[in-house]
Amino acid sequence: MSKLTFAGTPWVLPFRRSALCLALWACFASVANAQEPAAGATAAPAAAEGDADVDAALDELLGSDFDSPAQDAAPAASATSDEPAAPQQAAQPAPANAVAQDPAKDSFEELDTIPVLAREPQVPQPLAEQPHRAQIEEIVVTATKREQSVREIPVTINVLSGDKLAAQGARELQDFVDQVPGLQMQDVAVTSARKVVIRGIAPDNTTNQTVGTVLGDVPLGDPIGNATVIDPDTFDLKTVEVLKGPQGTLFGASSLAGIIRYVPNGPTLGAWEGKAFVEWTSIKDGGSTPTFGGAINMPVGETLAFRLAGISDHRPGVIDIDNPRRQEKDADDARKWAGRAMLRWEPSDELSINAWYMAQERRADEAFFVTNFEADYTRYDSPESSPTRRYFDLTTLDVRYRFDWATLVSLTALQNKENEFDSDTSYALVAPAGELGIAVGRSKRIADATGFMQELRLVSEGDGPWTWQAGAFFSSFEADIYSDIYVPRTRLPGLNLLPEVLRNAIFTERGLSLGNSHLSPLDAEETALFGEVTRALGPVDVTVGGRLYQTQVSGTSRTAGLLPFISNRRSETIEDLDVEGKGFSPKFSLAWQATDDVRVYGTVSRGFQYGGVNAIAIPSPTSTAPKTYESSELWTYEAGIRTNWLDGSLHADLTAFYQQWSNAQVSQIAPPAEAYVDNVGEVEVAGLEMAIQYLTPIEGLSLDLNGSYLESKTAVVFEDSEGNDIPEGTTMPNAPRIQAAAGINYSRVFGASWATNTGLQYSYADKAWGNIEHTGKLDARNLLNFNFSVTRSDLAFAPSLSLIVNNLTDQRKIVSATRTEDPNFIENTPVGYTRPRTLILRIGAEFK
Template identity: 40%
Template sequence: MAVPASANAAQESQGDTAASPAPLPTIPVPSSAPETPPETADSGDASAGPITEIIVTATKRARSVRDVPVSINAIAGDTLEKTGARDIQDYIATVPGITMQDGSNGDAGGRKITVRGVGPSEVNGVSGNQTVGQFIGDIPMTDPYSNFVTPDLDPFDLQTVEILKGPQGTYFGASALNGAIRYVPNKPQLDQWELHGFSEALSITDGGMNGTYAAAANLPIGDSLAVRATGVLQNTPGYIDNLQRDQKDADSRRKWSGRGALRWQPTDRLDVNLMYLKQHSKKDDVLDVDNSNGELTNNEHPGPSSIETGFDLASIDARYDTGAAGTVVLQSSLQHKDALSDLDSTLFTGSAGLQNLRAYSKTKVKGTTHELRLVSPDDGNWSWIVGAFYQNYHADVSTDAYFLGTALPLPPLPILDQILGPRGLSYGTVQIAPEARETSLYGELTRTLFDDWELTAGARFYKTRISGTAVAGGLVGTIVPDAEIDQHDKGISPKISLSYKPSRSFMVYATLARGFQFGGINTNVSGLPFDNPLTGPPVPPSFKSSSLWNREIGIRTDWLHRSLQADVVFYDLDWNNAQFVEKNDNLVIDTTYVSNVGKVRSRGVESSLIYATPLDGLILNLAAGYSSALTATPYTAEDGSEVPSGTVMPNSPHWQLAGTVSYEHPFGSWLVGGSIADTYTSRAYDTILHDHTIFDYSALNLGLSLARPDLAGSPALSFDVTNVLDRRGVVGRGTFTGVSGLTGGPETPSYIFIRPRTFALRLSFDFQ
């Protein structure tokens, strides 16, 4: 699914599972435009040149992507549809400076996103707090604590996907320590009806074949009311064979989503939008590859390993234009998330002759958000935003490592409650109930100086609280004390930016900003409060919040009558009180937990170039990023491992490169297009102890398209091949240590590769 690329978006790149072309990174520049109704923030010609820009709303105002005060890549929704993007893997790797270590658990905490070397770590399935927030508009979907369920929204019928790099604490609070990914859905339109969709066949080399179907409809009702409905059924073929079960392509996935929206605009001043979204995903068999030779097989799971996730969101967005006083915006949301998994865990105990250990997990999350802000009009040298935000989040998580087939028809006996559960004999259980709250006031003020200069200053005043309990049980957990925490934190996250723009073709800026992050309770309670040979050193019951300071200097230029854009940004950041996942190896069970380990410093440069050549329809995109993210202080892990100062951060490659050449031109009544794209990500490590290497691969994508825009429904046919050379790029690694009595057992490697060579044939339509 290779496509042309551009962050400013004549055309954006797209690919497949970290194997795609790259949109150009944009450089932040200050803006003082007023917040406008969402319908004005669509993809459109915001410049006088041949490179079409995208309008974004990431700074609470609708502005051209080249005029916002943050580093941002924006991908237009229609580009995502044309290129067949299916999930976040299809575009996250196209942006230098941001990487994703994938996991077989997918939406249930399996993905770890890193920006400029700062991201969550993971050991044996235990992950730290997320450092990059994911949002629907301004509503956070990311768990503020840990990483239980983060839905991977289908990118169909979106206005834009906006990827912001650097701390976004002023705008988005604790959910965006060092970046944010915003999904901006299309809102109902009052003045036109619309019906568009597609049908797609997907075939994976050495895997299966299946179809995906999607449709969206917009219906005006009178002059002041409109509704919009969107539905997607996505079937992703499997490609990993479960050898023990003699099942081919066992890891197939089915995901469906529906979205309904109602818009009411009784006057030019009032605009009310209601939205309900529901998404469900199921993976038949959660499998990693257990060999390094590239064979897509697993021989460690005699039993099935299924996982299901669900996401429900209801929201209201009401805006009232008061005139001279500005626009009042009220946003509220209620969301429910859940995950249910029952995984074969034989690889932990098989060496001890126990072939029936399973891991059951059930998660339920409920969250509410409320935000009220006032945005000034843009009719002078001063502009400002003031707002208040409240978030409340609660999760109930229960896990049970049990032995299949050991359930007994016994009457309830208190003495057995700790070791006999509804599923059978329990090796270990954990039940946690964390609650997180954030209360914030924020503001931003921009002043235009001497026509060419702009000074922007802002801050967020916040209070956070994380509380909860963790209770252990089972054969191992009976010797472990319960844990309870109640942490409070408060502070100020400031931001200041100064830019100089003597002409439309040149801009230079400097920005200083701070982000912050929740602390938390350690979920894997499996240790005693003193050092001992059974459970090892004591595990800290909680970990503290962290903060990040980011400094940027950037230059943005336009050449050749705005047909050539060349940008560069330099950054230098410090992550203080950084959170890492650590592990204690002991006789009973490996103990994993999160701790604070000092400071991380990251420096780098990101550059981009987009050129609309004199040959009509031929676009060239190039993007590159270099990053050096290192620990700034030495520390000793609880297991005695030494991590010296200057250690490279996990999931942090030094180099990312991307290039795309695309062409689209009418030939008679036909619109013909094609693209070729390549990306490269250099080597990185999966943990702070450098247990394994990941990435270090390139991927080539090709695309062809044929359309008849003059016919009813504008039918279009596209054919894409991703990962043309069928590379086995590693985007996730791990090693699981089995047990053999009390002496330890063999290590089983785990590999997650980019999706093998994939062919996609898509037929789309658009009536309006």
């Protein structure tokens, strides 16, 4: 065998025939190409002119008993397969990472169909009778900032295709988070930031995020704090990739425990494409709303193309408000719009320019939570609404120049984020007052941020024994964050009689401020040099990489309000804060291709977070809270085996990992309400993950199974802000011990044109805790989703109709909470449940 690699994709081609067979093959190919020319074939014209001469030559050479290629062509075309493949692949299967090809396009694949000349002519068997197994399609990703088969990358990556997400009606992260074992999310009250968790490494309420969000190669997460967690809409995406474990070498401080990477469909040169859909969503015991979306690809000549995509999403609500002051049905319905404009220009073979602009906004009047433990989707303690607005936009310029030996990449990005909420917190202050219709408290937060990044890197070309990339990175982040806890409608005209210093200290334009803080400006910078190099030593690939980085965070904090005034006797407290961090994050991996069907790997990597500054809205009179907190680091040791079975129709993978999280960032609250971030303790995580993908012998039927087992626990004793000891061996929050996801999918064509697809997805998550103190219990849950679609691709615009049912059994389980014990008389606690059964009817169309 000789192995040829083209554009990062391995193709195995047999070279075992004599020159005479090769000449015969050329004649046969010319006959076949005369009937159906292949792109790029050079023998087709000769075949069109000299069929009679070719037939005569074959009769003289092989005898009249030999069947002509034209007779064999029909059986070959009728062979059953998910992808066109040459017939000899059944007798000699290629390695699982090879992509099945069209025989008309790969001339070498037809060599095995020609018999070797012997003393007596041999009559080949009809090709349709030869055994054939469909192979699992190879998935090529750019998660490592270069094109590579996902099964060759020595880390765990779960890939969800955009088509699969569309078929399941998954628009946001909460719609598909359960499909990825080891990935968790907690999203409750608007006053608490979303927590995204990978492998039990969870952020706390006000700490830096531990999981990064990346669009293409651009990190979108806040380097400090968690004011805005970007959740891009999945419409017109190519893939969503979940990379588990530290990705600090290539993505820096935003990827301590891993990243969720969104890859949009880019412009296509030389081809018009388009698609559109309208869907109607109805939720049990809730509302019904429409959603519209469309995308078009517009080529301009052969070197320029534009792609536009947009969506208007109205998500139905289910939370009812039943309060003496306010009656409202489905109060948590949300409206979202998102749009992308993309340009691709390739003026020469060497130069490629890609420019993107995208923006998204989401608005809602209520958050999806209640304050009861009976799965009653009704709020009784909300006299006023709690509106939220989340907006972001991103502009990127990606310029690439290809040399013979490497590609130079320049990536420039500018992003803006706006996050605003004004929440009724009566339930958290004096619950009985809220239930009587008296608004006793509100919490307002405004966070505006801008970010700039520039990356330059060189990426090696070719598939020789050495592959490498090296680059420099710079990012700058600036935020303006204002928080206020206040009593509404308490700014009366008579207050002007108070001394100005007192009036300005404890009142804002909204009313009496219990405490407010203002971080402005808040700056963060990261400068880094990074690189990776891989050396192929026979069947073993050795990869060494690292990132040398320096971070700096500075901010000016202003604190005012009634409680700070009582504590400090000052109208305003101003502090200039600064924290620096620097270090080196290495990566090392070994990957051994033991056989064509078995690959074994091991990886050691390190991730890191930014440090930060504390802006304390309500400090205690005897505050000992630190003014800043330090960076934390995560070491991960991972080993795995990836195997292919049954001629590449079955993939079975197993991964084991161990993680050490040092200097973890934890949110603390000291009496009366002093909230801050501190570094405490150490966490150890150990686990197993498995994945099975199987294309069954039944044409069109496929199975997927993923699972994880996780132990995420504290490794030392530490004391929380209230003086309670958190013992060694305490399970970390949002870390269910067992998670599993399974899917069965069946595709079939009826008649000549009716293409159907039916899917059933199941997910399970074990019980877990919502906080480190173990006062909030999260339920074990079993969720079942169903989808069915039918398409007429033979008609104009290929119309399709889909029916999707999520949470088919209407399970109502607690998925997020910080306290599930009975609340005291003064306050209630927010609890998040699974969304009730949701039905989606979708009509789509597309053209290519």
